Amino acid sequence: MPELPEVEIVKRSLFNKVKNQKISKVGVFNRSLRYRIEDRFEDFLKNQKILNITRKSKFIILHFLNDNYCIIHLGMTGTLHLLDNKNPNKNTNLSFYHSKILPKKHNHVEFNFSKFSLVYNDPRRFGFFKLIKSKYELDSFFKPFYPEALDSGFNLNYLKKKLKNKSKNIKNFLLDQNFVSGIGNIYASEILYYCKLNPLKKGKNLNIKNMKRIVKYTHFVLIKAIKRGGSTIKDFKNAKGSIGNFQKEFKVYERKNLKCLRKNCDGIIKKININNRSTFYCNNCQK
DNA sequence: CCGTTAACCTGAGAGC
DNA sequence: TGCTCTCAGGTTAACG
Numbered sequence: 001m002p003e004l005p006e007v008e009i010v011k012r013s014l015f016n017k018v019k020n021q022k023i024s025k026v027g028v029f030n031r032s033l034r035y036r037i038e039d040r041f042e043d044f045l046k047n048q049k050i051l052n053i054t055r056k057s058k059f060i061i062l063h064f065l066n067d068n069y070c071i072i073h074l075g076m077t078g079t080l081h082l083l084d085n086k087n088p089n090k091n092t093n094l095s096f097y098h099s100k101i102l103p104k105k106h107n108h109v110e111f112n113f114s115k116f117s118l119v120y121n122d123p124r125r126f127g128f129f130k131l132i133k134s135k136y137e138l139d140s141f142f143k144p145f146y147p148e149a150l151d152s153g154f155n156l157n158y159l160k161k162k163l164k165n166k167s168k169n170i171k172n173f174l175l176d177q178n179f180v181s182g183i184g185n186i187y188a189s190e191i192l193y194y195c196k197l198n199p200l201k202k203g204k205n206l207n208i209k210n211m212k213r214i215v216k217y218t219h220f221v222l223i224k225a226i227k228r229g230g231s232t233i234k235d236f237k238n239a240k241g242s243i244g245n246f247q248k249e250f251k252v253y254e255r256k257n258l259k260c261l262r263k264n265c266d267g268i269i270k271k272i273n274i275n276n277r278s279t280f281y282c283n284n285c286q287k
Numbered sequence: 288c289c290g291t292t293a294a295c296c297t298g299a300g301a302g303c
Numbered sequence: 304t305g306c307t308c309t310c311a312g313g314t315t316a317a318c319g
Contacts, residue, residue: 075296123297126296
C-alpha cells in the first residue's frame, strides 16, 4: 500500500498519538504475516514505553529503552487504527488503504494503552513486525536500504556509479529498494514523468542530465506528496487527519488514454506492464 | 553477478 | 447469483 510519503504521514500520526505511551498489553491474533511474529513478541513489548517513532524508507520504527526497537512494515494492505477503550466503535484509521469494510478477521496485532488501543489490520498479510535488540542490529537491518530516496547519498555520483553498463530499465531501478529505498509503483511513474524519461530506458543509456533530473524530481515528488498528506486510492472516508490529497495531482498514474498534462505536449498517457507492475507514461514527452 | 519471473495472500470489480 | 479472470500502493526466492 504505502510508499515513503504515506508511511511518513502514518509515522506522524503515531508520533502524535502514542509517543511516551506505555504498552500495557500486546495481543497477537495471527502470527503469520510476511515473517512469522516471534513467540516472545508479546512479552518483549509488554510494559515498554514508546520513547520515539521514526521512519526510514517504508519502515516505521518504534523506539524503546536500551536500544530495543520494533520495525513495522505495512506491506501492500497494512493499516493502523486507534480504538477508544471506552467507545469501541470510535475507530480512527491512521492509514491509507481502505476497503469498504475492514473485517476483524484481518486484525492481527493489537497494542493496548491506558486510554486506547492500536490495531494492525492487513488482509493480504504482506506487512510485518520485527523486533530489534541493539543499535548494531538496527544499523545492519537498514544497511541494504541505503540510500533512501531523500538521503543525500542518493545523488549524481551514486547514480553514475550504479547505472553504469546496466541493462535494467530505470523504472525497475526506482522500484529496487536496494538501489534506492522508499519509492513504490505510483511514485516511480510520477517521478519519471517529471524527468521526461521513458520508464523502459536502460540504466546505461541515461546521461548526466537524465540522472540530475532523477535526483531532483525524486525529491520534488516525494516532498510534495508528503505536504499533500500522501496519496489515497479507492474510497476513503472517516479518516480524521489522515486523508491524502496527492492523488489529485497525479500526472500519469491511473490516467491511461488521457491527454498529457504538460503544456504544449500532445501526447497520450500509455499504460504498460513492467515486471507485472502497471506503469504509466506519456508517449510523447517521455523519451 | 545480473535481470526476470513466480510466488506469497485476500478482496474488489469486470465480464459472462 | 455465481463463476472466472484480472488487478492491487510490496517484497523476495528461485531460475536461466
